[in-house]
Amino acid sequence: MPRLTSLCAPCVLVLLGGCAAPANDARATSQPVLSDDDQRMRWWREARFGMFVHWGLYAIPAGEWNGKRTPSVSEWLMYHMRIPAEEYEPLAARFNPVDFDADEWADLAADAGMRYIVITSKHHDGFALFDSAASEYDIIDASPYETDIMGEIRRAFRERDLRVGWYHSILDWHHPDANQRDGWGARPEGADWDNYRDTKLIPQVRELLTNYGTIDVVWFDGEWIGEWTEEQGRELYDLCRELQPDTLVNNRVGKGRQGMGGLTAEGAFAGDFGTPEQEVPASGLPGVDWESCMTMNDSWGYKHFDHNFKSTKQLVRTLVDVASKGGNLLLNVGPDARGRIPEESATRLREMGAWLDVHGEGIYGTEAGLLTSLPWGRSTTRRTGGETAVYLHVFDWPDDGRLLVRGLATMPRSVRRLGDEASAVAEWSDSRQESIVLLGASSPVHEACSVYELRFKGDPEVVTIPLRAGEDGALVAGAIEATISGHSLRYEADESKQCLGFWTSAEASASWPIELAPGVYRVEIELACQPGDAGSTYALSIGDQAFIEQVEATASWTDFVTVDLGTITLTGEDARTLRVSPVEIPHNAMMNLRRIRLTPVR
Numbered sequence: 322m323p324r325l326t327s328l329c330a331p332c333v334l335v336l337l338g339g340c341a342a343p344a345n346d347a348r349a350t351s352q353p354v355l356s357d358d359d360q361r362m363r364w365w366r367e368a369r370f371g372m373f374v375h376w377g378l379y380a381i382p383a384g385e386w387n388g389k390r391t392p393s394v395s396e397w398l399m400y401h402m403r404i405p406a407e408e409y410e411p412l413a414a415r416f417n418p419v420d421f422d423a424d425e426w427a428d429l430a431a432d433a434g435m436r437y438i439v440i441t442s443k444h445h446d447g448f449a450l451f452d453s454a455a456s457e458y459d460i461i462d463a464s465p466y467e468t469d470i471m472g473e474i475r476r477a478f479r480e481r482d483l484r485v486g487w488y489h490s491i492l493d494w495h496h497p498d499a500n501q502r503d504g505w506g507a508r509p510e511g512a513d514w515d516n517y518r519d520t521k522l523i524p525q526v527r528e529l530l531t532n533y534g535t536i537d538v539v540w541f542d543g544e545w546i547g548e549w550t551e552e553q554g555r556e557l558y559d560l561c562r563e564l565q566p567d568t569l570v571n572n573r574v575g576k577g578r579q580g581m582g583g584l585t586a587e588g589a590f591a592g593d594f595g596t597p598e599q600e601v602p603a604s605g606l607p608g609v610d611w612e613s614c615m616t617m618n619d620s621w622g623y624k625h626f627d628h629n630f631k632s633t634k635q636l637v638r639t640l641v642d643v644a645s646k647g648g649n650l651l652l653n654v655g656p657d658a659r660g661r662i663p664e665e666s667a668t669r670l671r672e673m674g675a676w677l678d679v680h681g682e683g684i685y686g687t688e689a690g691l692l693t694s695l696p697w698g699r700s701t702t703r704r705t706g707g708e709t710a711v712y713l714h715v716f717d718w719p720d721d722g723r724l725l726v727r728g729l730a731t732m733p734r735s736v737r738r739l740g741d742e743a744s745a746v747a748e749w750s751d752s753r754q755e756s757i758v759l760l761g762a763s764s765p766v767h768e769a770c771s772v773y774e775l776r777f778k779g780d781p782e783v784v785t786i787p788l789r790a791g792e793d794g795a796l797v798a799g800a801i802e803a804t805i806s807g808h809s810l811r812y813e814a815d816e817s818k819q820c821l822g823f824w825t826s827a828e829a830s831a832s833w834p835i836e837l838a839p840g841v842y843r844v845e846i847e848l849a850c851q852p853g854d855a856g857s858t859y860a861l862s863i864g865d866q867a868f869i870e871q872v873e874a875t876a877s878w879t880d881f882v883t884v885d886l887g888t889i890t891l892t893g894e895d896a897r898t899l900r901v902s903p904v905e906i907p908h909n910a911m912m913n914l915r916r917i918r919l920t921p922v923r
Contacts, residue, residue, distance in 0.1 A: 368436035384624035396622035413463035421660025423477035433670035434677030437484035447495025455524035486538025603805030605646030645699035647689035683712035731781035
């Protein structure tokens with residue numbers, strides 16, 4: 322059992338706010354020599370937070386066509402409603418966003434604490450929001466608005482020192498040679514992909530990277546279609562870097578993206594960064610630059626009847642979760658047909674900005690947290706000038722105001738609470754030879770997340786602390802404490818869930834290091850599974866013993882029941898690993914898992 326050897330017992334250090342380092346002190350920094358790629362990526366790695374904008378003709382029908390509402394995302398309306406190009410195209414003559422104000426958008430992004438924008442220059446429907454010589458199906462030639470949206474965005478955001486990126490779709494439902502279907506069935510006879518690529522796709526990419534000065538990001542999408550190849554992806558990446566040597570290009574330029582997880586298949590071209598969609602990789606993507614793109618509600622483009630917006634609290638915690646795993650959050654807004662960002666989105670962005678005004682030091686320029694599997698929140702890390710700052714992001718405030726920080730085995734040089742430095746008080750001990758206790762205020766500074774900075778000379782020592790039994794002899798392994806491996810599986814923090822969910826991959830598993838005395842233990846698992854997805858088989862193992870069980874249905878994904886798996890006899894060794902792994906997932910997902918309980922049998 323590892324000891325906190327750097328602490329003397331009893332060792333209590335009380336640090337008042339006056340002793341803490343000021344929030345914006347100027348410390349000497351020594352920067353390593355960066356490679357060319359590292360130099361290109363540097364601003365992006367420090368930014369951590371960007372604005373995604375999905376805007377186009379689909380904002381006019383706003384999710385509804387001929388009186389029928391789409392159950393899917395609004396920007397895919399043309400596809401899901403099987404609207405022929407000749408019926409969809411007249412929307413261009415109605416696209417007149419008279420309320421669009423690029424300066425207002427840029428001010429909102431700046432107020433939100435965002436550091437860059439990525440906006441749809443052309444989505445899958447083929448309509449371009451810029452003046453294109455390669456097609457008349459654009460904002461200048463086909464609409465009454467006649468203003469180059471991309472030019473306005475680039476000007477306004479650059480004036481506020483915000484970076485600018487273009488989203489551009491590889492596919493095109495409007496062009497007869499580019500994945501356009503005859504009645505959404507067979508490809509039209511004589512369709513010529515090479516013609517589309519050479520006369521529209523490549524020329525428009527050239528325009529976007531030639532006509533607007535410096536462009537910081539090119540964000541491709543639609544690479545899944547059969548006509549696109551890995552070779553074409555590499556050629557397009559090379560073209561972007563030829564035209565703009567410092568631009569960043571996402572992994573969707575190539576062919577190897579693995580589902581929505583943002584990973585790239587081994588041996589496939591990865592571009593400059595991965596693109597998880599609507600999820601945060603459970604353990605981040607170590608060694609890979611990545612960016613989670615997410616919606617605020619359920620649609621990317623404007624959908625007039627979709628008011629299922631995430632709360633500011635959930636969005637702040639998502640940003641923290643992403644940063645704690647070393648990624649960026651690209652958070653989407655879908656303006657309406659008049660060019661207005663919905664007030665539900667704008668309000669949440671301003672509230673996120675207010676949080677970042679106080680706590681942004683724990684987000685911008687940070688790295689993945691040294692402390693993981695924290696039951697009360699997340700951590701991030703910043704290294705400057707031989708010092709390391711560990712930021713503790715507290716989601717769930719302890720009732721007694723004492724925060725248990727497990728696994729941190731080095732005494733910090735200073736402690737402060739962001740936004741309220743004068744009240745930062747800390748008491749440290751090596752209780753049970755496994756923990757450091759932080760004594761804070763009796764209530765959180767911010768409902769969404771309060772942040773503490775612990776500062777060290779060099780990197781602190783972090784040790785793995787196994788879960789142990791409580792005073793009643795029972796051990797409880799909670800979802801938030803799990804170490805997750807594999808794709809898709811994640812912790813869901815919703816109050817109705819607080820579980821491991823999205824267990825869609827048979828390669829994903831959850832594990833907990835545990836320490837239990839020898840004996841007989843009853844094993845119980847708390848889970849939920851909607852009826853249509855029941856029937857998966859999983860293995861719950863402790864060391865070399867395992868239960869093989871089938872998931873039975875509960876009323877819904879939020880209807881949790883406790884299942885008694887029986888008893889298990891543990892002998893000998895003190896340290897073990899508790900693990901849950903899928904055996905077979907025949908439907909959409911295996912289960913939602915809230916906790917596992919091991920109770921001694923007297």
